[in-house]
Amino acid sequence: MKVGIPRSLFYYKHPHLWVTFFEELGQEVVLSPPTNKTLLEAAVRFGEDESCLAVKLVFGHISYLMDKCDAIVAPAYYGLQPGRYSCPKFLGVPDITKSIFRERIEFLRCEVDDGEFEPGMRQLAHTFTKDRHTIERVISRALDSRAEHKHRLHQRYRKQLASEKRKIVVIGHAYVIHDAYANLNLLAKLQDRGMEAITTDSVPPAPHESFLKWDFAYETMGQLKEVLSHDIAGVIVLSNFNCGVDAITVPFVEHELEQHDIPCMHLILDEHTGEAGMITRVDTFVDTVKMRERA
Amino acid sequence: MHYLGVDVGSVSVKFALIDQEKNVIDTLYMRNHGVIPTVKKGMAQFREQLPSDIEVSGVGATGSGAGFSKVLIGADVHKTEILAHAIGTLHFVPDVSVIFEIGGEDSKVIFLRNGIITGFEMNRICSGGAGAFLDSLAGRLNIPISDVGHLALERENEVSIASRCTVFATTDAVHKLNSGYRLEDVLMGVCNGLVRNYLAMLYRKVSPPPYTFQGATSRNVALRYALEQQLGAEVIVPPYAACLGAFGAAILALENGTTQTRFKGFQLADFEYQIRSFICQDCENHCEITQILQSGEPIASNGSRCGKRNF
Numbered sequence: 001m002k003v004g005i006p007r008s009l010f011y012y013k014h015p016h017l018w019v020t021f022f023e024e025l026g027q028e029v030v031l032s033p034p035t036n037k038t039l040l041e042a043a044v045r046f047g048e049d050e051s052c053l054a055v056k057l058v059f060g061h062i063s064y065l066m067d068k069c070d071a072i073v074a075p076a077y078y079g080l081q082p083g084r085y086s087c088p089k090f091l092g093v094p095d096i097t098k099s100i101f102r103e104r105i106e107f108l109r110c111e112v113d114d115g116e117f118e119p120g121m122r123q124l125a126h127t128f129t130k131d132r133h134t135i136e137r138v139i140s141r142a143l144d145s146r147a148e149h150k151h152r153l154h155q156r157y158r159k160q161l162a163s164e165k166r167k168i169v170v171i172g173h174a175y176v177i178h179d180a181y182a183n184l185n186l187l188a189k190l191q192d193r194g195m196e197a198i199t200t201d202s203v204p205p206a207p208h209e210s211f212l213k214w215d216f217a218y219e220t221m222g223q224l225k226e227v228l229s230h231d232i233a234g235v236i237v238l239s240n241f242n243c244g245v246d247a248i249t250v251p252f253v254e255h256e257l258e259q260h261d262i263p264c265m266h267l268i269l270d271e272h273t274g275e276a277g278m279i280t281r282v283d284t285f286v287d288t289v290k291m292r293e294r295a
Numbered sequence: 296m297h298y299l300g301v302d303v304g305s306v307s308v309k310f311a312l313i314d315q316e317k318n319v320i321d322t323l324y325m326r327n328h329g330v331i332p333t334v335k336k337g338m339a340q341f342r343e344q345l346p347s348d349i350e351v352s353g354v355g356a357t358g359s360g361a362g363f364s365k366v367l368i369g370a371d372v373h374k375t376e377i378l379a380h381a382i383g384t385l386h387f388v389p390d391v392s393v394i395f396e397i398g399g400e401d402s403k404v405i406f407l408r409n410g411i412i413t414g415f416e417m418n419r420i421c422s423g424g425a426g427a428f429l430d431s432l433a434g435r436l437n438i439p440i441s442d443v444g445h446l447a448l449e450r451e452n453e454v455s456i457a458s459r460c461t462v463f464a465t466t467d468a469v470h471k472l473n474s475g476y477r478l479e480d481v482l483m484g485v486c487n488g489l490v491r492n493y494l495a496m497l498y499r500k501v502s503p504p505p506y507t508f509q510g511a512t513s514r515n516v517a518l519r520y521a522l523e524q525q526l527g528a529e530v531i532v533p534p535y536a537a538c539l540g541a542f543g544a545a546i547l548a549l550e551n552g553t554t555q556t557r558f559k560g561f562q563l564a565d566f567e568y569q570i571r572s573f574i575c576q577d578c579e580n581h582c583e584i585t586q587i588l589q590s591g592e593p594i595a596s597n598g599s600r601c602g603k604r605n606f
Contacts (some may be wrong), residue, residue: 036580263413291411
């Protein structure tokens with residue numbers, strides 16, 4: 001079977017997890033390419049208009065995969081941490097796909113609640129093989145690949161902390177900060193301006209108490225606590241327009257940074273392709289950060 | 296020795312010339328009808344109004360259209376409009392704490408402490424609540440934009456106009472006019488709504504005065520009045536308020552310490568410039584590349600995501 005994985009949403013959180021899972025099951029994996037103009041245009045055409053750009057983009061990636069595979073992976077993440085929730089919009093992807101595309105395609109679902117991947121993975125693997133040893137091996141390899149990826153991110157974070165350059169922390173959903181085409185290459189723009197861009201997905205969250213119920217909000221506050229214990233020059237929060245989870249998260253982030261007197265800029269993206277607005281904001285932010293040091 | 300500042304915004308182009316002591320020699324404000332013709336025409340017109348013994352030793356460019364104009368004019372420094380505005384304002388109001396600037400398509404609030412920018416807010420996804428909206432509404436009502444402020448101050452009754460979105464605001468204003476409300480009352484309602492929306496979006500950290508208000512919108516007395524009412528404090532409109540970005544850019548050029556300026560002279564009309572745009576077919580991104588040509592040769596190019604066609 002040819003299994004299609006859209007390079008969008010949670011792919012960016014654990015890029016190897018589902019690739020490993022299906023390859024270990026002996027299936028051929030087709031990955032959509034990084035977002036480009038064609039996919040973005042398809043996303044805007046197919047995506048339903050109340051969604052954020054990231055959710056629209058998944059339909060752009062699905063439109064690419066439609067005639068290249070037999071089934072598409074659409075994991076249903078209810079919550080990636082015990083007692084907390086993911087964005088509910090992702091759960092609707094298979095159903096919305098049915099209403100958008102005339103072609104029919106099978107979806108491979110895996111339900112994840114409270115951060116427990118194994119039960120859902122076991123169920124899904126069972127549709128491919130009945131061999132229990134194989135299933136357990138597949139699951140452990142997949143989860144190992146996820147852990148290794150996280151480990152590499154943490155290593156990079158520690159290396160970045162040791163850098164001589166000014167450190168700018170970029171907060172955002174992994175699928176927003178790492179989709180370079182959709183976010184107008186923000187990370188490269190910071191690097192071009194001599195900044196060390198630390199993305200929060202590489203930061204191990206510090207233990208903390210929080211009543212915030214969203215996965216992202218909770219994790220972000222822990223990561224913020226961790227980076228604030230180091231010398232950082234500024235924080236950029238990158239959101240997609242219409243993101244409900246960010247609407248809850250960002251005020252908490254801004255409040256925390258105000259307490260620490262660290263400059264913060266909130267950028268909201270939609271399907272912009274003009275870079276002038278982004279460049280003005282990034283340049284000014286970098287100027288501000290440098291000016292403050294001289295004060 | 297003189298320094299030229301050019302601020303190319305989405306709605307207007309501003310020029311300022313200063314001497315070594317940062318005294319303003321003159322300024323010019325023009326509507327932007329396309330970067331190349333406007334900058335060309337502006338340079339020629341600005342030259343006309345300047346004394347004859349001008350010697351430009353440095354040029355600063357700012358504004359959202361600075362990318363091309365810096366090549367066109369031969370600028371030595373290129374800084375963002377936030378920095379340019381802050382530098383320009385600090386010259387006249389050294390202890391300014393908050394700068395309110397409502398431009399054509401961009402609105403900004405700049406926070407300062409002891410002459411240092413500590414933060415800024417710019418409108419995010421939408422340019423609603425900026426000057427261009429007022430301009431298009433005035434056009435629709437067939438009133439010169441320069442009269443809107445004075446007319447609005449002659450209001451008699453409070454009229455509330457939806458302010459969240461300018462599409463709704465226009466509908467609301469037109470509807471109220473059609474149902475017999477006085478023009479002056481509706482215009483004041485629009486100005487109040489614009490300021491209310493602007494402050495709600497961008498001014499969420501309350502800082503103590505002194506406050507300044509600038510950009511071409513600061514000429515609108517009703518907007519200034521609405522801003523003072525809603526802030527509950529006096530708002531200073533600094534000299535050359537419409538051209539402070541250009542003035543700031545000129546100061547930046549002066550402080551840059553340029554020894555050999557790239558300035559091409561005021562007579563840009565002698566050069567033949569063209570803009571060309573095409574879609575790069577080298578990869579799936581199909582970037583929209585725009586180039587500026589001088590006598591058929593590209594002298595600046597941008598729009599390429601991978602960077603290979605940017606120079």
